[in-house]
Amino acid sequence: MKDKHIIEVFKKTPRPKVIILGGMHGNEISGIDAIQKSIHLLKNSKSLLQGTIYFLKGNVGALAKKERFLDKDLNRLWQDQYIFNDDNSANELKELKELYDLIVNKICQNNFDDCYFLDLHTFSAQSGIFCIPAGNKKSLDLAASFHIPFIEKLAESLPGTAITYLGNKGMTGVVLEGGTHNTPEATENLVAGILHFLAQIKVIDNHCAAVKNAKIKLQNEGKKYPYHLELTYRHELADSSKFKMKDGYFNFKQIRQNEILAQEYNKNISSPDNGFMLMPLYQKKGSDGFFIVKEIKDIYQKEKSENLQKN
Numbered sequence: 001m002k003d004k005h006i007i008e009v010f011k012k013t014p015r016p017k018v019i020i021l022g023g024m025h026g027n028e029i030s031g032i033d034a035i036q037k038s039i040h041l042l043k044n045s046k047s048l049l050q051g052t053i054y055f056l057k058g059n060v061g062a063l064a065k066k067e068r069f070l071d072k073d074l075n076r077l078w079q080d081q082y083i084f085n086d087d088n089s090a091n092e093l094k095e096l097k098e099l100y101d102l103i104v105n106k107i108c109q110n111n112f113d114d115c116y117f118l119d120l121h122t123f124s125a126q127s128g129i130f131c132i133p134a135g136n137k138k139s140l141d142l143a144a145s146f147h148i149p150f151i152e153k154l155a156e157s158l159p160g161t162a163i164t165y166l167g168n169k170g171m172t173g174v175v176l177e178g179g180t181h182n183t184p185e186a187t188e189n190l191v192a193g194i195l196h197f198l199a200q201i202k203v204i205d206n207h208c209a210a211v212k213n214a215k216i217k218l219q220n221e222g223k224k225y226p227y228h229l230e231l232t233y234r235h236e237l238a239d240s241s242k243f244k245m246k247d248g249y250f251n252f253k254q255i256r257q258n259e260i261l262a263q264e265y266n267k268n269i270s271s272p273d274n275g276f277m278l279m280p281l282y283q284k285k286g287s288d289g290f291f292i293v294k295e296i297k298d299i300y301q302k303e304k305s306e307n308l309q310k311n
């Protein structure tokens with residue numbers, strides 16, 4: 001299978017199908033770097049147990065220019081209305097149809113029961129690492145196994161993300177937000193995430209040294225932050241050029257109700273609730289100013305979460 005979105009394929013058995021995608025946003029080079037490093041690691045080990053792993057790049061046109069997107073945000077277009085029409089006037093509408101055809105028809109062959117998806121991202125804020133499960137139980141259990149913060153109700157709140165679209169088809173999927181754009185730390189976190197993900201779904205050997213180190217790395221990162229969270233507020237932007245986040249916010253910084261967080265159209269934007277800050281926008285392009293999340297105390301505990309994966 002030749003395709004401009006395919007970086008590398010590792011095949012042991014036809015199924016399960018595993019898709020690891022970097023560069024859905026063209027300014028997030030760490031995802032591609034992490035994929036290259038993971039490919040190198042897999043080539044030099046005999047750890048592949050089963051399945052076929054597809055390493056993909058998302059927005060090829062935007063990656064070439066290191067821009068978040070050229071015309072439209074590719075990760076807001078995953079809806080039937082954009083996939084099933086003939087409008088290719090924007091670069092991303094073309095990329096979307098190509099990726100849909102590759103992932104849904106060619107790789108998964110419209111059978112998603114044993115298809116797994118890891119979508120690699122980074123953010124403009126300082127510090128933090130977290131993941132976002134697709135809206136089904138298997139994805140939630142998989143997200144919990146990373147031992148880093150995992151956030152419910154976030155994917156569903158964002159219209160047109162690949163994780164929501166493919167999750168609704170029955171795929172098991174997680175978005176991994178590895179760290180600040182184009183930092184060595186983000187790349188290392190994403191490599192650790194890729195190895196943990198592949199081991200957790202039993203596609204590579206759990207016992208190899210690289211996987212053990214990856215799990216320790218994720219656990220150490222996770223210790224700095226709350227664990228199980230849910231979205232309570234999303235500050236959507238009509239025009240990101242009219243929005244200015246106040247300095248000093250970072251992922252999982254505690255915030256109080258009525259605290260002034262940003263300026264928009266020269267008016268103060270204050271927090272509607274207590275909680276933790278997530279993804280404050282410190283870049284020009286973006287459709288969300290910030291999110292607020294709250295901790296949930298429930299059955300998910302870090303020590304036990306890996307056992308929950310056993311279906």
Ligand SMILES: [Zn+2]
Pocket residue numbers: 024025028120121122
């Ligand atoms: Zn992204």
